[in-house]
Amino acid sequence: MARSVYVTGIGRGDGRQVVELGVMELLTRHVDRVGIFRPLVHSSTDHVVELLRGRYRVDLPPASMYGMSYDEAAAILAERGQEELVGQLVDRFRAVERECEAVLVLGTDYTSTSIPDELALNARLANEFGAGVLVVVGGHRESADTVVNEVRNAHRSYADLGCNIVAMVANRVTGADKQAVARRLAVRPAVPVYVIPDDPALSAPTVTQVAEATRAEVLLGDPAGLARDVRGFVFGGAMLPTFLDAMTDGCLVITPGDRADLLIGSLAAHAAGAPPISGVLLTLGENPGPNVMNLAARLAPGTPVLSVKEGSYPTAMRLSTLEGRLTAASPRKAETALGLFELHVDAAELTDRIELSRSARVTPMMFEHELLERARGAALRDIVLPEGGEERVLRAAEVLLRRNVCHLTLLGSEDAIRRKVAELGLNISFDAEPAPGRARARIIDPATSPLRDRFAEVYAELRRHKGMTVELALDVVTDVSYFGTLMVKEGLADGMVSGAVHSTAATIRPAFEVIKTSPEAKIVSSVFFMCLADKVLVYGDCAVNPDPDAEQLADIAVQSAETAARFGVAPRVAMLSYSTGTSGSGVDVDKVRKATELVRGLRPELKVEGPIQYDAAVEPSVAATKLPGSEVAGQATVLIFPDLNTGNNTYKAVQRSAGAVAVGPVLQGLRKPVNDLSRGALVQDIVNTVAITAIQAQQAAQAQQAAQAQASAQQTEETPQ
CATH class of the missing domain: 3.40.1390.20 (HprK N-terminal domain-like)
Structure with missing residues (x-):
């Protein structure tokens, strides 16, 4: 039986679409096939259902997601009674439930209906569906006392009707009252209570x-x-x-x-x-x-x-009475709503209350959602975007800020960036100090920044062996790629993402010169996360190294496996060649065979197979013929290409022919995170890459803290007593 969550309320105007969107996001992070069911609808379609269906690619027949119209329900109630109505709605719900791992049920909206006692009907339906109930209470323009009392009364009403209440949400609470409401509702709560403040951007019409x-x-x-x-x-x-x-x-x-x-x-x-x-x-x-x-x-x-x-x-x-609403035509509002929900609702606690367990496989949507969730982390990271005036970068910046993913530093002329933001009609503030825990954006112009002199001295010292002087460096560091890289080097930013309009060389050359290779890596390499229809694969190296030797290829494989594991993809490594197993020979095959043995020596616990052809690596039926009994063949998740020519062409062929989303290239092996974009990158590609960079920055900081703690402990042990 699918796990179901029934989102309902006690009256109109509670803004529960924010909660419905947030819960849908939560469900799709953990399970692959999530359904939607609206028991009663005013017309043939519903704007919230259509928003969720499109945004989360729900492939159920649209009509199956609706029970019946309010008029039909009123007629059944009048002619045959509530039992008949509930029975029909349960049957239609079960048809959706059979197709899904989880179902989000959207309760009635208490608007212009002839259904008596809607609260009791919602409670009855939730019980018959076997769904946990998440109750939303509206606090718009209400006092703190009123909100607290209504939350408690709503809990009592649904509990008395036998509902399994998952959590309560006080929504659209006046900002000044938010802390007081949360503090009072935290005293001996029967269930978790989340308080979401009112956000004028959500009630603003388009x-x-x-x-x-x-x-x-x-x-x-x-x-x-x-x-x-x-x-x-x-x-x-x-x-x-x-x-x-x-x-x-x-x-x-x-x-x-x-x-x-x-x-x-x-x-x-x-x-x-x-x-x-x-x-x-x-x-x-x-x-x-x-x-x-x-x-x-x-x-x-x-x-x-x-x-x-x-x-x-x-x-x-x-x-005068027009308010905005979440629809499929307002994706920016959806990002704002999700950012608000994620900031004020404990996702881990709510997940446990719903009793969700993560699916064994990682789907593309789950992978993308996981990126944004992890990028927020305990502390927001600061990612520098050198191409601050580029339209796609600015649109991605708005999404990242609305979702509260990370702080952003945009490089470029402040006047030009502000004009571009105004021209595009984006809601990005560079002036106001954000609320605690909220992402902020700032602009730095390398040509006029006081940091220019400092960076020139740092760069001149780093490149002194190449004849660099401070005078020459003053010009070099005005280049946005160099300036951004030096911000990362000096700890003024945690990572950098560039390449929407710059070449790969322009992005990674400064990183090679300034950030340099990590001591644990022999070379810097890259991977793409290839989001296919039903799984996520990791391809390496498709962007940096033209013709790695066996030792370098082994290093790329180990790095790629570690990167995959960090991002939730269980590594099963296929070392690709035009030959499988012992069936072929030659210089190219021998290189891959040697690299495979080196990987096994470096990481004995890692599942690796090679040389192996692509079809044998990913297709179980082919693997059963060519490499029966292999732990990797037919189920590889990390595919290592023998050279750049093969890798770059393959990822582009899969991207274009199979409709895959290619996230990357993600650079690995640098001391600090710098990542490149394709010049054809879409807004969502930029969002994903920035999120990955923020996660890499978190991991780098954690590794540094662990190393410092270990060194401190070692020093304590060595100190004479």
Whole structure:
């Protein structure tokens, strides 16, 4: 039987979509096949179900994830009673449960329904489904006393109805009350109680939602611009100088359509980044002429300009109660919601309460989720991104900050980066001091930074044997790759990720010169994590070493196995060749055979096979014929290629032909983590690589602490008493 979690509440407006999204994330980290079931739905589809289905690639038939409509349920209740209704919903739930390892059940929403006593119905369904109940209580605009009392009353209500309560969540609690509520609810709790503060970014509507609510015509704006959060409204009536003073970050400017001066002035201010706006809404059905609109499009490309026929007052009334919601069309809100959930909910405790055990295999989605979870760690690491003005890097930075993965340092011109952030409509703050435990971002310009002189001296000393002087080094260290690498070298950042617009050589050459090879490694090499449809494989070396000899190949294999193990992939190493076992000979095969023996000598406990062909390494039926009885053949997870030509072409062929996600190259063998990106890297590729780098930084710090503790203990033993 699948493990199921029933997320429910006691009334509307509790913002439980944040909790539903967070629980789904938690489930998909631990099991491969997670289902969704919404017992009652208002229409043929539900925006939360569609968000979860798309984001987590749930491959159940869409219709199977819904029980029935509220109208159908009301009719069954009236004609045949609750037993018939519950019976039908249980049958439909069981059909989903049979296909899944875990099921997330989304309770009723208490909105515009004719179902009597929804709380009791939710409790009854949870009991019949055999699901643990996670109860969400809304705290929006409520006092601390009210929130505490409602949480306790909700617990009593569901417990009295026989529910197995997994945990309670007080959601959307006023920030100032959060600590007081948490402290009072922590006194003799019957179950864990998590307190999630209100986040204005989640209740902010997007420009698209504003357009839908006002039935506006979109005159200008691309999809990214329409997805911007509207964090306030500014109504234009004053003259331009006065009006500019009233504008705020993320505001939607609402002005009569004949005020071309306010339209152009707002967009010009946005283009300058002071302040960045979400868009402009023109009222009264007055649309500016072509010349004005052409200028507007050039001033702030992608920034939405909407038009409505109504005046400003009725438009304001329509917008006064509009709140944002999580939908498949608002992925940025989903990242914010997940960051909030993960910061305030004890994931390990909740996992234990749900009684989840991790699947034996690691799926691509589980691997990616695990990266973000581990990257947060006990203390957030600082990762430097030399390509601070690149669009994909900035979009990845917003995701990383919203998910609270790590601190970020962006290198480049501060004015240029701020303008780019404004142009893209991203919600990245470089000024405000973040709350404790929250990720922050900063900008450093290598050309003007006070660190330039210090780094020049450090680099000149490191490269003195090559004739480097401080005067020459002053120019070298203004290169963002060198500057970022020196930040890592000097402990001002924990790791670096680059390569979205720079070549691999431009990224790793400074690392070779400044960071240098770890004492435990003979060479620096790389791996790709290849996320296939049903598993994650590790490929090495596909990016650094053109033609390693047997000793180097053995070192690459050992490093790659260690990297795989650190990231949750059980290492079974295949040393690849065009021959399997003893069937072939020749210089290339002999190199692989020697490397295999060296690996066995270096790491006797490691499962390794070689030489072996790719098909025999990964396909059990082929392995049964070519290498029967092998512990690796047919189930290899770490595949070591004999040279760069083979490795680089193979990873790209698998990536393109099999639709695999290739995460990397991840460099291994350096003293501190520096990682390269493909110049075709997508935003999610950058997010994953930064997360990997943060994890490597954690591991490096732990290793350093362990070494220091060992040295201290040894020194104590040697000290005469």
